[in-house]
Amino acid sequence: MGDTGPATSPLTSAFAAGRPALVAYVMAGYPDRATSLASLRAAARGGADVIELGVPYGDPVADGPVIAEAASVARQQEGGFGLVHSLQVAKAFAQGLGAGKPPPLVVMTYLNPLMRLGLPAAASTMRGAGVHGVIIPDMPPEAAAPWLGVAEGIDTVFLAAPTSTDERLAVVGGASRGFVYCVSATGVTGERVHLALGLAEQVARVKAHTALPVAVGFGVSTPESAAQVAAFADGVIVGSAIVKRQGDPAEVERFVRSLARAVHGEP
Amino acid sequence: MSDVLLPSAESAYATPDAQGFYGPYGGTFVPETVVPALHELATAYRQACADPAFDRELLGMLRDYVGRPTPLYRADRLAAAVGLGTVLLKREDLNHTGAHKINNTIGQCLLARRMGKGRVIAETGAGQHGVATATTAALLGLECSVFMGTEDIRRQALNVYKMRLLGAEVIPVSDGSGTLADAVSAALRHWVERVEDTFYVIGSAVGPHPYPEMVRDFQSVIGSEIVGQLEEKRVERVDAVVACVGGGSNAIGTFFPFLRDVPADRRPALIGAEAAGLGLESGRHGAALTKGSPGVLHGFYSYLLQDEAGNPLEAYSISAGLDYPGVGPEHSHLKDEGLVRYEGVTDEQALEAFALLTRTEGIIPAIESSHALALLPRLAEELGPDGVVVVTVSGRGDKDMDIVREAGLDG
Incomplete structure (x- = not known):
């Protein structure tokens, strides 16, 4: 792929407003389909620059208890709730409410739901839903060729971990499109009391291997910690702390607004 | 005992390939956090296979x-x-x-020790792999935690007691149906968190590369x-x-x-x-x-x-x-x-x-x-x-x- 690819993608551009960006994670279908769509819209109104939409899955090996439990609740709806339903929610969100263009949407899904649907069908459904990017936490770059072969038009975001060597950061940075997802700590998603020591250095190390924006996730749960991360990262990803509030979209909007102010450096 | 315990270079039936694929199956589909550890493990395993001292120690323990x-x-x-x-x-x-499980736990725990990891974790279903890992950890002086579904803890109470006697910590897993698959998921999650000092002893020929190959070779x-x-x-x-x-x-x-x-x-x-x-x-x-x-x-x-x-x-x-x-x-x-x-x-x-x-x-x-x-x-x-x-x-x-x-x- 040429140099123009990543630079011109709408997802990359969402980080180019001259200030750090907030990426807000919402679990599709939790606690039900309509409320999750309302929470997506609430997160957009609250000022999220990018929306990450989680797909409920039965073995979420990278996720902590909050997101795992939300996925479990979502899946228990009548008829189940998986990738296809999540992309319907994404489509409804992308079509917007008329007022302004919604922020770009990235789908976070494990690999097997994509395989079950069939990779080409999954990619074309995503494109049809107006999805800009995808994060597949159990698909490292070495295993990505079959997906990347059919995923044209969708930015595939790869993860950089605290354990990644420089050699691997080069692989991750080279394979990523849209942005690079920097995992702040070993372990699963979820709120942590303290940010990992050395996080700023880790982000600097990731940035040395990519021209793309670097967003930090796992463990960021308050406006205070979000502001700390925004001091050295291009983007801040907040998940579990938003998912916990998803039963009440108005509360999601209020919370996302407080995060956005902190990340954007507004008073 | 056969002297061809570990794989030889040339064989008509040669699997897996360098990425751990058996035809289309196998591979490495895990979060990035553990990818470096899997690479390290694959390298350490290849070095161990090439080291006659490792082979000798393994064979000696299997015999005696x-x-x-x-x-x-x-x-x-x-x-x-x-x-x-x-x-x-x-x-x-x-x-x-x-049971056969100990053929593999001896191999993997020797490898853990060789890699300088002082702590091993394992999943267990019936408890046989958990007992074998706890036994080998006791023998080699390694700290040991075993993840086990709550339903299996109920079905296999005797093995749970044995593991505790052997000095292992048994961690109940109540997710899902509280059985083997849930224990594997919990152990994987834990490994993602403690990957730097912990060796995950997988009990069957499953998991990301190089586990299926390594377990096969030991068995x-x-x-x-x-x-x-x-x-x-x-x-x-x-x-x-x-x-x-x-x-x-x-x-x-x-x-x-x-x-x-x-x-x-x-x-x-x-x-x-x-x-x-x-x-x-x-x-x-x-x-x-x-x-x-x-x-x-x-x-x-x-x-x-x-x-x-x-x-x-x-x-x-x-x-x-x-x-x-x-x-x-x-x-x-x-x-x-x-x-x-x-x-x-x-x-x-x-x-x-x-x-x-x-x-x-x-x-x-x-x-x-x-x-x-x-x-x-x-x-x-x-x-x-x-x-x-x-x-x-x-x-x-x-x-x-x-x-x-x-x-x-x-x-």
């Missing part, structure tokens, strides 16, 4: 501590009862700790011994070799040397017995190869019991060691290539075989191993009264007394 080689026992009363000419039982039940001592013992006993013809398949480690350890060392025209039929639970059409079984479809679970691509949306389904078997929704990737490849045949065995058939071996030979097999034994009557129909069959008895049945009693088998 585990009690290998295990006998290949000619079970004539069983053969007569099922109508076969000869039945030979590979007695993995006679290993220290009572191949079973098949290598069988091949040598058949020669010693001057058994000219073997018609079939049978083993049970959950994740599939005793089966791949039994089959692999036949695939690697025996020419196809002289190779016996290799047959894996999967858990058909309450019946293959009941929706309550663990027969991933017979009834599943390919997908990714626990870091590898293989046949898998899954729903329409790609979520793993709950597996079921009377045997806690076989109720796993996936299966080792090499078995998927062997199935597709037609090199191994896989058949379902129901709970009821396994219980019948359990009773038959107990009464004809005075050997009480594990309920897992009883699934392999249950194929003997079918093979008698197929092969007739001159048929010669080898069965790997992967473990002993002491742990299953409560289950068998609950199932109503008369004492």
Whole structure:
């Protein structure tokens, strides 16, 4: 792929407003389909620059208890709730409410739901839903060729971990499109009391291997910690702390607004 | 004991490839956090394989501590009862700790020590792998935590107590159905968090590369011994070799040397017995190869019991060691290539075989191993009264007394 690819993608551009960006994670279908769509819209109104939409899955090996439990609740709806339903929610969100263009949407899904649907069908459904990017936490770059072969038009975001060597950061940075997802700590998603020591250095190390924006996730749960991360990262990803509030979209909007102010450096 | 325990460079049947693929199956589908650890492990394993000192230490422990080689026992009363000419039982039940699992835990724990990891974790279903890991950790002075589903803790209370006696911490996993698959997920999650000081001892030929290959190699001592013992006993013809398949480690350890060392025209039929639970059409079984479809679970691509949306389904078997929704990737490849045949065995058939071996030979097999034994009557129909069959008895049945009693088998 040429140099123009990543630079011109709408997802990359969402980080180019001259200030750090907030990426807000919402679990599709939790606690039900309509409320999750309302929470997506609430997160957009609250000022999220990018929306990450989680797909409920039965073995979420990278996720902590909050997101795992939300996925479990979502899946228990009548008829189940998986990738296809999540992309319907994404489509409804992308079509917007008329007022302004919604922020770009990235789908976070494990690999097997994509395989079950069939990779080409999954990619074309995503494109049809107006999805800009995808994060597949159990698909490292070495295993990505079959997906990347059919995923044209969708930015595939790869993860950089605290354990990644420089050699691997080069692989991750080279394979990523849209942005690079920097995992702040070993372990699963979820709120942590303290940010990992050395996080700023880790982000600097990731940035040395990519021209793309670097967003930090796992463990960021308050406006205070979000502001700390925004001091050295291009983007801040907040998940579990938003998912916990998803039963009440108005509360999601209020919370996302407080995060956005902190990340954007507004008073 | 065979001197070809660890893999040799050249063989007609050569798997996996450098990325850990067996045909399309296998691979590495895990979060980035553990990818560097898997690379480190693969490198350390290759170095260990090339180091004669590692081979010597492993062989020495298998001989003096585990009690290998295990006998290949000619079970004539069983053969007569099922109508076969000869039945030979590979007695993995006679290993220290009572099952084949320790062949692998010794190998992996030696590797952990070699890599400087002072702490090991494991998942366990029936508890046999947990006990074997706790035992080996005690022997080598490693800290040990074992993840076990709450339902399995209930079914296998004796093994839980043993692990604690051995100094291991048993961590209950109440997610999902509280069985083996949930324990694997919990152990993987924990490993993602503690990857820097922790070695994950996987108990079956599953997981991301290089685990399926490594576990197969450590378990191949079973098949290598069988091949040598058949020669010693001057058994000219073997018609079939049978083993049970959950994740599939005793089966791949039994089959692999036949695939690697025996020419196809002289190779016996290799047959894996999967858990058909309450019946293959009941929706309550663990027969991933017979009834599943390919997908990714626990870091590898293989046949898998899954729903329409790609979520793993709950597996079921009377045997806690076989109720796993996936299966080792090499078995998927062997199935597709037609090199191994896989058949379902129901709970009821396994219980019948359990009773038959107990009464004809005075050997009480594990309920897992009883699934392999249950194929003997079918093979008698197929092969007739001159048929010669080898069965790997992967473990002993002491742990299953409560289950068998609950199932109503008369004492």
